[in-house]
Amino acid sequence: MASFTGCSTLTQPINGIPAHRLSPDFFPPPKNDLVPVDIALLSLEPPRDYQLGPDDILGVYIEGVLPFNPPNAPPEPPPVNFPEENSTLPPSIGYPIAVQDDGTLALPLIEPLQVEGLTLEQVREKIRQSYIENDILRAEKARPIVTLIKERTFDVIVVREDASSGLAGGRGDQTLRGSDKAASGGLVKLPAYKNDVLHALVETGGLPGLTAKNEVLVLRASEADKRKRADFLRKYWAQQRVAMSDPCYCPPELPEDPSILRIPLRVRPGVIPNIAESDITLQDGDIVYIENRETEVFYTGGLLPGGEHLLPRDYDLDVLGAMALAGQGVGSTAGRSGGGGFGGASSVGGVPPGMLYILRKTPCNGQIAIEVDLAKAVNDPRSRPLVQPGDTLILQYKCEEELLNFGLGTFFTYGIQELLRDN
Incomplete structure (x- = not known):
């Protein structure tokens, strides 16, 4: 009977692992409890009396x-x-x-x-x-x-990729590419004792927007730092070329560049970031870079409206919220033509789809399918995994749900036909 009705769990199977059986290593840490960094840490404390220097x-x-x-x-x-x-x-x-x-x-x-x-x-x-x-x-x-x-001034370059955002929270009918990539900024002249990260941000629009990462990058203009960055990349790619000769080689993620200073803007409660005065002090030619979040997206498919959606920056998004963001609320029938699939069951309020799969990338170009039973997810928060960048969410009917929708659709169609025949 299942093959006759075209049960997608048999014709398009996904071998998923229930979410509660997976190791915590497969789930991102929560960010709901992150607190903003005291922005006073990004600003220099001027002396009581101005101290002179060259170019004053x-x-x-x-x-x-x-x-x-x-x-x-x-x-x-x-x-x-x-x-x-x-x-x-x-x-x-x-x-x-x-x-x-x-x-x-x-x-x-x-x-x-x-x-x-x-x-x-x-x-x-x-x-x-x-x-x-x-x-x-x-x-x-x-x-x-x-x-x-x-007073003397310092010429600092500020590059911001949060200038224009095509999406506030993500929409399935609009992609992010080219919409929030626009960069703004330029050369900023900062007076002495105001040549810090906070004043550079204030002069160019304030703290990073929602389409930017919650951090500020500082690239020093000194020749020593430029050489350090070049040597770091040269050594890394030389190691990669040697290692790629091994057919079983698994490419690691690009490590942190030691010459780039990353200043976080949100941290865990109780964590005081180690930001020294020398870190936030900017000199001539230094670059302040605000990077966008265009890669922090998830994708939807199956019975969900297909699309690419931007993840929230400052709070967690679980699978139920991701479905709502994609335009498919939990408990509603699939919003596509023939979603019920059998005799128009969706048009009379058929059984909604109850199985969601999260296709999550793993190291070495691997993938794991996380199985989420939506009935359990509604009643148990522990069964609602958090969505992380790069996830693909696929909504499907369970086989028994498709069979039930087939029966409802057949009965409804048959009943209408008999009613019209009697009249």
């Missing part, structure tokens, strides 16, 4: 020297400088003089002064003492003014 521009006024005043001539007032747009600095006075790359400040009539790491007050006092010691100014006339016109 100071406003300096030294009466009688800068600018030079002839004897008996009235002193020229210092110029007033207004800050650039979006700058947090107050207006300053004095003639602009930049701190050199070696950390020195060049002033008239004296040797360059080393000012790197000093505060404005310390620089003012150092200038005063230098002009007094060189017999250029008398102590009562040595009253230099030192202000900050423009």
Whole structure:
């Protein structure tokens, strides 16, 4: 009778293993309990007083020297400088003089002064003492003014792949390829003591969106780090070419690149991420990279509407939720033409499909089929495995469900025909 009705469990068998019989190694760890990292850890704590460094521009006024005043001539007032747009600095006075790359400040009539790491007050006092010691100014006339016109900046590159998202939660009639891959960002100039990861993110749109991974990658621009990355990839692929000569070789996953810094944005409760100040400090040419989640998808087929669906980023999705996301609620008949398959049983509310298979990839290009009895899954949360990236969900009828739907469809069709004949 089963072969006559076309029972899919016989004609298209899937050799599945019940979910409760599998090792926990086959199931992803839950992420419902992950908590956001304190974003203050991504920001530098500025010092109380600004400490000078190369490329800072100071406003300096030294009466009688800068600018030079002839004897008996009235002193020229210092110029007033207004800050650039979006700058947090107050207006300053004095003639602009930049701190050199070696950390020195060049002033008239004296040797360059080393000012790197000093505060404005310390620089003012150092200038005063230098002009007094060189017999250029008398102590009562040595009253230099030192202000900050423009702080030094760091050029950082930010690349974000969460700029535009084609899907908020995944839809079966729309693929992810090309929809959330768009990258944005560019060159960002960060002032001193704001050259950190948090300010780089704020300048380019804020924390990563839902289509991005819950982490921030930092690639250093130093030549040493570039060479380290190149050596790492060269050695890895050299090992792979040698190992691939073995027909039984199982390619491992690409290991973590030691030269790339990964900063997590969500962690387990009680876990304090080890984020040092040097990790979040950005220098000229460093790259901040927000990677998308285009590979964190699952697929549906069988009696489920076929499609590719984006997994939620911050919470778990079990098989019942995945079915609802695909447009097939638990307990409803298959939503395709002839889903009941036999005499239109689906049109009169036939028995819904009760078996779901999860095709999950394993190492070495293998696969395991996880069998989920939907009746048990509804009543027992332990029978509802969590969906993980790359899973394929296939919904099928059990053989007895197809036979019952065949009987219901036949009886319904026969009853209608007899009713019309009597009339």
